[in-house]
Every structure is written in structure tokens, then in C-alpha cells.
Amino acid sequence: MNFLTQTLSVAAKDLRSEFRTKESFNAAASFAIVILLLFSFAVDPTSxxxxxxxxxxxxxxxxxxxxxxxxRSFARELPNDCLDALIASPVSGAALFLGKALASFVLILLIEALCLPVFGIFYDLNWATQPAWLALVVLLATWGMTVIGTMFSALTVNLRLREIMLPMLVYPMLIPTLMAAMQLTTLLIAGQAIAGDDFVWLRLLIGVDIIFTALAVALIEVVLVG
Amino acid sequence: MRNKILYLLGIAGVAWLARNLYIIFLGLPDEAAQGAIYRIMYFHVPSWWTCFAAYFVSGVAGVMYLVKKNQDYDALAVASVEVGVAFTLIGLATGSIWARIIWGIWWTWDARLTWALITCLVYAGYLMLRRAVDEPTTRARFAAVFGAFAFTTVAITWKSIEWWRTQHPGPVISFRTGGGNMDPAMENMLFSNWGAVGLIAIVLIAVRMRQEQHLRLIEALRRQVHTL
Known part of the structure; x- marks a missing residue:
């Protein structure tokens, strides 16, 4: 098997096992809707x-x-020592990482695609004025989130206090990506074009994606194997 | 012998700082536009240079650990981050005090300030990650990996005043343009105080590094006793 088939088979395995149980997908989707609902109390939803x-x-x-x-990305592999089996299998660490990242990427995109229309309906927003730009921003930022999240998921999978450590490490590292995504999405939903100074955010998004992906692929073997 | 050298260096650093303080407060005049408060720059700027240098050393030490698998590099990495976080806090505090006088507010959500705070939070995460891992080699490995990711925030903080329009004053010293437009006496004092602050930081890192080494020795002895 070459690198690409390895990556895709890991991703397919993750997606298949997720769609059979739907445990984290259902939880994440309903959690997202609950937070969307909570915002209506935090700010006046009609203003x-x-x-x-x-x-x-x-x-x-x-x-x-x-x-x-x-x-769940790596924690899913803990029962039955699946993680050890995966590491021992003739799949490189980079392929394992990219496969897992790809599976999470697809799942998160599905949740985002589900939330966006709901957000538009609840708060009377026309979000589809610039669909191509919005799709680009969402794809780039989601990949950035996924890479950092998957990497730190691998890092924290064997720690005690895993559920606490992961958000605590991930959110500060996500700030560059989220900051850029928030700025650009607000502009795009307001119907403005990305111009002039705003391109710095797009460059930041692309730069962070490239740097973090390269770092993660280079360092994942160190985390998993040692 | 090594201890004595460290103590001597520490004393020299403190003496150097005392001499600089005397000149800063009594020798140098007030700045034309800002008055007396500008003096905080002599601590604010060197603190940031020192903490950036400490984070850089920590990043390099982390990579060296991954290559050589020598625990001393890990001790250097954690010592640098701890001292770096301390100087980051000094930098944030002195910056806030200056801002209160000059801008009238303690804090503003400006690119440079925001990124500096993010850096501080990320490295606090580094220290917490270390606490969550018990096994020393795993801890060193994970810390080195996290350090590589964390260093990107230092790079962005460094460049933030060029990438965004910020309220933060521009660079006082630029190597590309061949120096800023500061008075030579003030510029010399800035470098001199960086020397003093940097020397103290080096001593602190060395002391902290020895503590880490001793800690590892104690752990090894404890394990040995357990096997007996």
C-alpha cells in the first residue's frame, strides 16, 4: 500500500466506525445546537x-x-489496545495522523454544514451572499482546527485528566486560526468583500495551516512511538 | 565550583542592575514627549527580548532533546520556559503600567498585546502539560513537541507590529535600518540593561536547570530503593 491508500484506509476506518455508532457525531451536533440556542439569551437575537x-x-x-x-479521535482506539495495534501495523505515523485528521475533518465539516443554516434561520442572517469565499474560509480554518486538535489528541490520549488537558492545550493554540476565521466570517456574512488589510487574516489562516500541518506530520512519530 | 561561578554571576548581574538603576533614575533626563514614565522602557523592552530569547533557547533545546535523547536538554528547555514565563509577566505588567499613563487604559485589544497574552497562555499550557505526564522520557518528548508548536506564537508576536496596524510603539531598535532614532545615551542604557536583565535570567535558568537535574537524580535513587 502506498502512502495515499494508507491514509485513506485509516480515514475510512474511522468514518465507518463513527457512522456505525454515531456516538461523538450525535453528541457534537446536539451540543452545537444547544450553544446556538444559548446565544439567543446572551445577546438580543433580533438586533x-x-x-x-x-x-x-x-x-x-x-x-x-x-x-x-x-x-474521540485517538481516545476511540484505547479500548482493546487498538492504538498499539495501529502503531504496530505497517502504516507510517504520518499516514495514521493524516487519516485520522481527514476523518475528523469530514465529521467537523458535516456539523458545520448542519449548523450554518440553523444559525441563519434562528438569527435571520443571510449567510450565503458570498458562498465561494465563505467555503474557502471554512475549509481552511476547519483544517487548521483539525490538525492542531488531532495532534494534541494524540499527545494527550494516554494522560490522566485527558478530558481536561486537551481543551486546555488546544484552545490557546487555536487562537490564530479562530481569530482569522472570526474576522473573515463576520465580514463575509455582513456581505462585504475581503479587501486590503483583511487579506492579512487570509494569509495568516493559510500560513498557520501549512506550518502546523508540516510540524504535525514531522513530529507525530515522536509522539506515538518515541 | 560551578555553584560559586553561578553565585558570582548572579551578584554581578544584580550589581550591574543597581548601577543601571542609579543612572536611569538620576543620570538620564526625562523623555521630551512622555516625561518620566518612559523609563519603564528600560525594563519593558529587555524583559520581552529576554523572554523571547528564553523561548527560543527552549525550542532549540527541545529539538536537541528529540535528536540526542539527553535529559539535560529537557532540563534546559523547562528551565528556559519557566524563566521566560516570568519575564513575559514582567513585560505584560510593565506594559500595562506604561499604557495606563500614556494611553489612559491598562489594556487594549491590540494585535501586539493580544499576541503577547496568547504566548503567555500557550507557555502556561506547556508547564501544565509537563505536570500531567509522570514518566520523565515521555514528559520530555511531549514537552519538546508542544514547544515546537508553541514557538510559532512567539514568531507571530514578534512580527505582529509589522503585520497589523497596532497602537503599540514601533520597534525602538531595528537592525535592518541600522538603529532607531533614539538618543545614543538612552540606546546604550537600553542595551546595558538588557545585559543586566539577561545575565540574571541566565543565572536563574542555570539554577533551575540544576534543580531539574537533582530532581531526576532523586527520582532515580528512589526507584533504586524501591527495587531493593
Missing amino acids: DQIREMSGGLLWIVYSFSAALILN
């Missing part, structure tokens, strides 16, 4: 204010529910 903070609210929902998915 224009909501438009100015739409990007921020949306990405808080996304990052919270993503944490649930990412927490």
Missing part, C-alpha cells in the same frame, strides 16, 4: 448587533463541538 458578531458566535460553536469530535 443588528448579532450581524456584527456572527462570525465570532459561529466559530465558538464550531470550535466547541469540534473539541468533542477531536477528543
Whole structure:
């Protein structure tokens, strides 16, 4: 098997086992809807204010529910010593990591795709004015979240206090990605084009994605094997 | 012998700092636009340089650990981060005091300030991650990996005043343009105080590193006793 088939088979395995039980997907999706609902109490849902903070609210929902998915990414392999079997299998650490990241990426994108229309309906927002740009921002930022989350999921999988350590390590590292995603999404939902100074956020998003992906692929063997 | 050298260096650093304090408060005049408060710069700027240098050393030490698997590199990495976090807090505090006088507010959500705070939080996470892992080699490995990710925030903080429009004053010293537009006496004092602060930081890192080494020795002895 070459690298690509290895990656895809790990991703397919993860997705298959997730869709058979749907344990983390259902939890993350309903959690996301609950947080969306909570925002209606935090801010006046009928005011224009909501438009100015739409990007921020949306990405808080996304990052919270993503944490649930990412927490399971490696923890899923703990029962029956599946993680040891995976590490011992003739699959490179990088392929294992990318496969797991890809599976989480698909799951998180599904949840985001589910939340976006609900968000639009609840808060009377027309989010689809610039679908191509919005899709680009969502894809880039979600990949950034997934890479960091999967890497730290591998790092914390064997720690005591795993459920506490993961969010505590992941959220500060996610700030660059989330900051850029929030700024750009707010602009795009408000119907403005990305222009001038705002491109720095897009560059940050792309730069962070590249750097973190490279670091994760280079260092995953160290984390898993030693 | 090593202890004596460390003590001597520490004393030299403190003496150097005392001499600088005397000149800063009594020798140098007030700055034309800002008045007396500008003096905080002599601590604010060197603190940030020191903490960035400490984080850099920690990152390099982490990579060296992964390559050489020598626990001394891990001791250097954790010692540097601890001292770095202390100087980050000094930098944030002195910056806030300066901002209260000049801008009228303690804090503003400006790119440089925000990134500095993120750096501080990320390295606090580094220290907490270390506490969560008991096994020394795993701890060193995980810390080195986390350190590599964490260092990106230092790089972004460094460059943030160029990438975003910020309220934070521009660089006082630029190597590319060949120096800032500061008065030579003030510029010399800035470097001199970085020397003093940096020397104290080096001594602190060395002391902390020895503590780590002793801790490991004690752990090894304890394990030996348990096997008996």
C-alpha cells in the first residue's frame, strides 16, 4: 500500500466506525445546537448587533463541538489496545495522523454544514451572499482546527485528566486560526468583500495551516512511538 | 565550583542592575514627549527580548532533546520556559503600567498585546502539560513537541507590529535600518540593561536547570530503593 491508500484506509476506518455508532457525531451536533440556542439569551437575537458578531458566535460553536469530535479521535482506539495495534501495523505515523485528521475533518465539516443554516434561520442572517469565499474560509480554518486538535489528541490520549488537558492545550493554540476565521466570517456574512488589510487574516489562516500541518506530520512519530 | 561561578554571576548581574538603576533614575533626563514614565522602557523592552530569547533557547533545546535523547536538554528547555514565563509577566505588567499613563487604559485589544497574552497562555499550557505526564522520557518528548508548536506564537508576536496596524510603539531598535532614532545615551542604557536583565535570567535558568537535574537524580535513587 502506498502512502495515499494508507491514509485513506485509516480515514475510512474511522468514518465507518463513527457512522456505525454515531456516538461523538450525535453528541457534537446536539451540543452545537444547544450553544446556538444559548446565544439567543446572551445577546438580543433580533438586533443588528448579532450581524456584527456572527462570525465570532459561529466559530465558538464550531470550535466547541469540534473539541468533542477531536477528543474521540485517538481516545476511540484505547479500548482493546487498538492504538498499539495501529502503531504496530505497517502504516507510517504520518499516514495514521493524516487519516485520522481527514476523518475528523469530514465529521467537523458535516456539523458545520448542519449548523450554518440553523444559525441563519434562528438569527435571520443571510449567510450565503458570498458562498465561494465563505467555503474557502471554512475549509481552511476547519483544517487548521483539525490538525492542531488531532495532534494534541494524540499527545494527550494516554494522560490522566485527558478530558481536561486537551481543551486546555488546544484552545490557546487555536487562537490564530479562530481569530482569522472570526474576522473573515463576520465580514463575509455582513456581505462585504475581503479587501486590503483583511487579506492579512487570509494569509495568516493559510500560513498557520501549512506550518502546523508540516510540524504535525514531522513530529507525530515522536509522539506515538518515541 | 560551578555553584560559586553561578553565585558570582548572579551578584554581578544584580550589581550591574543597581548601577543601571542609579543612572536611569538620576543620570538620564526625562523623555521630551512622555516625561518620566518612559523609563519603564528600560525594563519593558529587555524583559520581552529576554523572554523571547528564553523561548527560543527552549525550542532549540527541545529539538536537541528529540535528536540526542539527553535529559539535560529537557532540563534546559523547562528551565528556559519557566524563566521566560516570568519575564513575559514582567513585560505584560510593565506594559500595562506604561499604557495606563500614556494611553489612559491598562489594556487594549491590540494585535501586539493580544499576541503577547496568547504566548503567555500557550507557555502556561506547556508547564501544565509537563505536570500531567509522570514518566520523565515521555514528559520530555511531549514537552519538546508542544514547544515546537508553541514557538510559532512567539514568531507571530514578534512580527505582529509589522503585520497589523497596532497602537503599540514601533520597534525602538531595528537592525535592518541600522538603529532607531533614539538618543545614543538612552540606546546604550537600553542595551546595558538588557545585559543586566539577561545575565540574571541566565543565572536563574542555570539554577533551575540544576534543580531539574537533582530532581531526576532523586527520582532515580528512589526507584533504586524501591527495587531493593
